[in-house]
Amino acid sequence: DVKVTQSSRYLVKRTGEKVFLECVQDMDHENMFWYRQDPGLGLRLIYFSYDVKMKEKGDIPEGYSVSREKKERFSLILESASTNQTSMYLCASSVGGEGNQPQHFGDGTRLSIL
């Protein structure tokens, strides 16, 4: 079974802090994704990566950056946290290709910015 592990289930940070959310997958997947989920808005893509050191902006990349130094690890960075970044963050991975393979999700990190 694919395992996608997010480093924290709950996290509380202060405005202006630099925040790191970590995600690790154990199935050698090429593609990795970061989403945020807000009530009534579904999952929105922040960034994705299709290979080590490769990254692409999703639909809402402002205020975020990512890092993929190793194939199994994809980090989301909030450069200077703001209260509007309070949300549920989900990481996912999938086999390489153009989208006919399912994505496998972590349990999510509920992030609160005070």
Add this chain to the structure above:
Amino acid sequence: ILNVEQSPQSLHVQEGDSTNFTCSFPSSNFYALHWYRWETAKSPEALFVMTLNGDEKKKGQISATLNTKEGYSYLYIKGSQPEDSATYLCAFTGGTSYGKLTFGQGTILTVHP
């Protein structure tokens, strides 16, 4: 940004009822349509990935159909049980997008005993 719409937003049914919901997506440049189930306090779980017009997929009491020409997919649950209570998400992808998905806002299903 692509438009993927799901209806209804939420649904309350009694145990044993059958139910269905809709996902509409762009009919041009279609590559695949995904369905996921997201139970509270768990991670979203893939139900189906559908790629061909007219495709029908089934998993237990849950089935899905796909019409790529008109841009919609239906998800059916036959004889709903309380454990079917979840948010059901559909997601669309066009070609050459490295597996990038655009999700609908989800349908929240509550099955009352």
